Amino acid sequence: MSDITVVGGGIIGLSIAWRLVRRGADVTVLDGGDEGAWHVAAGMLAPGGESEHEDPALIALLERSAQLWPAYVRELGVDVGYDDTGTLGLALTADDLAQRARLWTRQQLPLLRPSELRELEPALSPRVRAGVLAPRETQVDPRKVVHALRERLGTRIVVKRVESLADVDSRQVVVAAGCGTAALTGLPIRPVKGQVLRLRGEPGLLRHVLDGCEVYIVPRADGEVVVGATQEERADRLVTAGGVHELLRAALELVPGLAEFELAETTVGHRPGTPDNAPLLGRLDDRVIVAAGHFRNGILLAPVTADLVAGLVLDGLDTPGDFAPRRFS
């Protein structure tokens, strides 16, 4: 067995393993073989948070990781779909606007008129009432990131489902198993179901990530457009008529021209939620470290999580107390 075993081969586990390997450690990744939340995730890197209610410590962590992403992309050294065109935050109705106004004010983003928005993104519906340009909210393609990490880690990744941490024979064990972390550690992580669509059409209809109140729309350079996501406190894997309908309705309301796009993929993933929806990062005991519960922010938080866990394992540095895994006990 290796000196360090990472349990979980999703974007968090692979990012940690790769950071450890780059720093000279002897690492094995055990992966159950199922595709994780990264396979479904759109890859919005939105450090501003999702609402005005977000915890300041989490906002600071998101910011820190967002700043790490450009260097992380260079380090990966291949195209992972990183795109810094920016995000348009959009409000269709007066209610949307009221809901978003405080967030946008906190982010110090000036309100744009519909004509200004359509100058930036001509395919937007004339019904869009107001919005902002968030130039620091970028995107990456999580599938490409995981593919790149898998290539770099190669045979260090072993397909094996871990049923108990007692079966893992390593000096240090990092549990980065997303929703599966609950069964391995007893920590309070719950699956929050998300249905996500992938449309496909002529590239160039959209340039920015669009963040509406009911839906986000993430256009890739190759014509793929990710539409997400439902948020359901359920563990099943069903793509439902109601879920797909809501996503399509909201997406076509913002961008009518997407109607002609192919509905290429319908998928379901589960965000690993925690009681405060901030991650669990830190030591459980002398042998076991946990890095899980990233909820909606797993892609954005991958680089900072990798650095924090590497600092803990290799340098004995503390991880931030705000994310202590046992803070709910």
Place this chain on the structure above:
Amino acid sequence: MSDITVVGGGIIGLSIAWRLVRRGADVTVLDGGDEGAWHVAAGMLAPGGESEHEDPALIALLERSAQLWPAYVRELGVDVGYDDTGTLGLALTADDLAQRARLWTRQQLPLLRPSELRELEPALSPRVRAGVLAPRETQVDPRKVVHALRERLGTRIVVKRVESLADVDSRQVVVAAGCGTAALTGLPIRPVKGQVLRLRGEPGLLRHVLDGCEVYIVPRADGEVVVGATQEERADRLVTAGGVHELLRAALELVPGLAEFELAETTVGHRPGTPDNAPLLGRLDDRVIVAAGHFRNGILLAPVTADLVAGLVLDGLDTPGDFAPRRFS
């Protein structure tokens, strides 16, 4: 080579071949291997026609074939999903009602109040304004019918794409190639694209076929619910965001409880349309017979088409002049 070759292994070609075989003929079916319109079709057997504008000769043919279906099902001798619970014709809006009123009057179907409709079908939306019960509009599962016909015909079906009728070395050739008939014969058959969804959930939510103005909903005994169909003058095979959205919107408007059903399948088929949207049935020359262009009625018309073609080939009986293949020349 066989005495008679049927070009096309969809529901029309297989039904003809089986009727010929049962009557003692020596038959081969050549099938290109693609799944035909039957694979997408919901299997509503609705002899009343789709509107008040339908041609009387076509209505008579639909009626005649509907009467043949129960015996045809018995002859097949296996479960093909034949269900005679009946169809509810439904109107959600005053416009729907105005559009449907003349058809329902012609069919002599008494108008039912919303409360009467929901007694028959409790899952119906309270927004449904009026409707009728059409007890003679039944359903069958086209996939099961084709499966049964394939089993019966066995090695008489040969997978081979016919590019030219000159390559078919038989005394008699029956062209039943759906949209492919145009290229083989020069007859005016055009593809009319239809997108169709299959939902899946607990059996028993619905009992009747539901025929709304914008959508039909066909519940099967096993919990499958077919939702169709777009009608687009296009030949592509794309499942589109707009098509799926329209079908789900209209279906959930009629039956809100379908929101929880799995979106199990999204498919595209092409109805073989003709200039008057009635089929092309009859002789082209001493050797070639055509049975194609059944548009939206291919499933319903399979038994009568089989009987008519068998009568023509084996008994020298004329087919109805209203459906003469060269009537547009």
